[in-house]
Amino acid sequence: MTPEGQELLRRGGQALGLDLTPHEEQFARLLELLRAGNERLNLTALKQEKDIVLKHFVDSLTCLRGGHLDGELRTLDLGTGAGFPALPLAIVRPQLHLTPLDSIRKKIEFVRSAAQALGLMQVTPLVGRAETLGRDPAHRECYDRVVARAVAALPVLAELALPLLKVGGRFVAQKGPITPEELEAGQKAAREVGGQLTEVDPFTLPLSGDARTLVVLEKIRHTPAAYPRREGVPTHQPLFWKAK
Template sequence: MTPEATALLLQGGEELGLDLVPHVEAFTRLLALLQEGAAQTNLTALRDERDIVLKHFVDSLTCLRGGWLDRDGRVLDLGTGAGFPALPLAIVRPELRLVPVDATAKKIAFVTRTAAALGLENVTPLTARAETLGRDPEHRGRYDRVVTRAVASLPALAELALPLLRAGGVLVAQKGPISAEELDAGRLAATEVGGEVRAVDAFALPVLGEARTLVIVEKTATTPERYPRREGVPARKPLF
């Protein structure tokens, strides 16, 4: 990693209250693996070092705002893609047991190779659709947290994530700016699937200043058996 990119990583961390100095080596390796992987396949649109550091690494770590992921526990990353936010979270929070999930096998193959190369024993990637896991007794109600970045609208996320959470578990949904309409629809959908929106944290991405929002949904009741609906339906026909 260039000195400029390292400085941006540390500055981004500082703005989030994180000391990333002990993790520079791991992020340097992750950057190299990501660039290598991106050259071979269409893993991520971001190629530039500065963009990867700020828009993947620091952006993923913003999920730690508010302390919702501070307890140890099982955390499913819904729609992890090339491993975001799961891999940065696994580096900085070794006490979390992360399960990055994606429907695309190629992406999970990359996350698996990368976690092994980084020696991240707290990462267990899984190729699956969230709808399938949500109906599988081995996964339904088994997670303390679900984290997700840039995957679907809030109503779809509520339907996909809440079935996977144990009672009292929490969905941490990281998004760009969120409209009042999406938030209202998300609140209604959350109630329908057994959850309540606990917090909406609007903030600026460190260094770049782009708008981001963390929406926190707590599982407060049992999810009705009929949710999640079958593959593709939660996103295509959101509940509200």
């Protein structure tokens, strides 16, 4: 990582109330791993150091807003892709027990190798789909937290995430600007599968000024046995929402 990249990382962290200086070496190594992996696997469209530092590393850490991930929490990263937000979270919050989940095996293999290279022993990557995990007794209603970063519309995410949460657990969704219509549909979907909307936190991404929204759903009762529906249905036929 160049001095300019280090400065961006520090300033981005400071804007979030985080001192990332002790973690610079790990983030620099993650940048190297991501660039090398991208040449072989096409992991991310972001290629420039500035974009990776701000829109992958710092952006991933915005889900720490509000203190929802404080403590030793069993946390699943839904649709992790190349490991975001899971890997930056694991670097900064080593007490989190993280399960990055993605249906694309090559991406999970990258996340696994990167976690090992970075010494992140608390990261356990998993290949699979949330619809299947949500019906597996080893995962259904077993997590303290679920996080997801720009994966799908809120009604889809509610149906995929809430079945994985324990009662009392929270789903933290990292999104861009969110319309009132999507928010209303997400609230209805959350209620249908055992949850409720507890927080909507609009903000701007440090240094870039891009609009972001943190949406938090809390699991308040057990998810009905009908949910999640079979693979692909939540995405193509979202609850209370016309698929875009």
